[in-house]
Amino acid sequence: xxxxxxxxxxxxxxxxxxxxxxxxxxxxxxxxxxxxxxxxxxxxxxxxxxxxxxxxxxxxxxxxxx
Numbered sequence: 617x618x619x620x621x622x623x624x625x626x627x628x629x630x631x632x633x634x635x636x637x638x639x640x641x642x643x644x645x646x647x648x649x650x651x652x653x654x655x656x657x658x659x660x661x662x663x664x665x666x667x668x669x670x671x672x673x674x675x676x677x678x679x680x681x682x
Contacts, residue, residue, distance in 0.1 A: 624652070634658050 624639035637655040644650060654677075658665055 621650075629659070 623641075625641065626638045628636045628638075635655075635657050637657075639652045640655050641650050641652055
């Protein structure tokens, strides 16, 4: 029996100049799976802002080394 999917979503919007959302569940277009990601966005939502997307198989909170 597979493990149940837990809701790990958290949001922090008071400590920083931006909104930090952790473990946002995103459904995949193909298949029945989902991925989780961290989203950092400005508090002012009326302006457009660039998006930077990275992906690796080792986890979303690992830091890259030079």
